[in-house]
Amino acid sequence: MTFPVTIYHNPACGTSRNTLELIRHGGIQPTVIEYLSHPPTREKLVTMIADAGLTVRQAIREKGTPYAELGLADPSLTDDQLLDAMLAHPILINRPFVVTPMGTRMSRPSEVVLDILPDDIFHGPFTKEDGERLLDEEGKRID
Numbered sequence: 001m002t003f004p005v006t007i008y009h010n011p012a013c014g015t016s017r018n019t020l021e022l023i024r025h026g027g028i029q030p031t032v033i034e035y036l037s038h039p040p041t042r043e044k045l046v047t048m049i050a051d052a053g054l055t056v057r058q059a060i061r062e063k064g065t066p067y068a069e070l071g072l073a074d075p076s077l078t079d080d081q082l083l084d085a086m087l088a089h090p091i092l093i094n095r096p097f098v099v100t101p102m103g104t105r106m107s108r109p110s111e112v113v114l115d116i117l118p119d120d121i122f123h124g125p126f127t128k129e130d131g132e133r134l135l136d137e138e139g140k141r142i143d
Contacts, residue, residue: 003028003100003101003117003118003121004031004100004101005023005028005030005031005098005099005100005117006030006031006032006033006098006099006100007019007020007023007030007031007032007033007096007097007098007099008033008035008040008048008093008095008096008097008098009032009033009034009035009095009096010034010035010036010095010096011034013095013096014129014130015095015096015107015108015109015110016095016096016107016110017129018110018128018129019096019098019107019110019113020032020096021126022110022111022113022114022126022134023098023113023117025122025124025126025135026117026118026121026122027121028117028121030098035090035093035095035097036090036091039087039090039093040093042083042087045059045083045086045087045093046083048097048099048104051099051103051104052097052103052104052105052106054106055079056079056082056083056086057079057082058094058106059086059093059094059106060072060082060085060086060092060093060094061091061092061093061094061095064091065089065091065092066089066091066092067092070085070089072085072092094106094108095108098113098116100116100117102115102116102117102118103115103116104116110128110134111134111141114134114141121139122135122139122140123138123139124137124138124139125137125139126139
């Protein structure tokens, strides 16, 4: 299927892997950007965060990052200061961000990506790495 999708992906992250496989399960070959080695520009990061309906603070990953060491929990830090840290240390960018013509989402959990993909592209079941079923035999979302 021709439907432009870009995923800012970390192959070491299970949620990111599940999201990528779910997109591919729909027959879409997305543009995959491994953001740890190819981080977005400041402008792109700001746009993705805003388009996803998040604050800069909501887009920061704490677990497994230098978040605490950098003192990023300090509520007096501005969005610009937080963005500076995210761009200096891309591991601080929460993942995966997915951009499609239907919107932008930080796909945590991975099934959030279904909100910005066409409903009719899925055929057959899909199960996440942890065994959780997301799509039934007809490719319909399991709620």
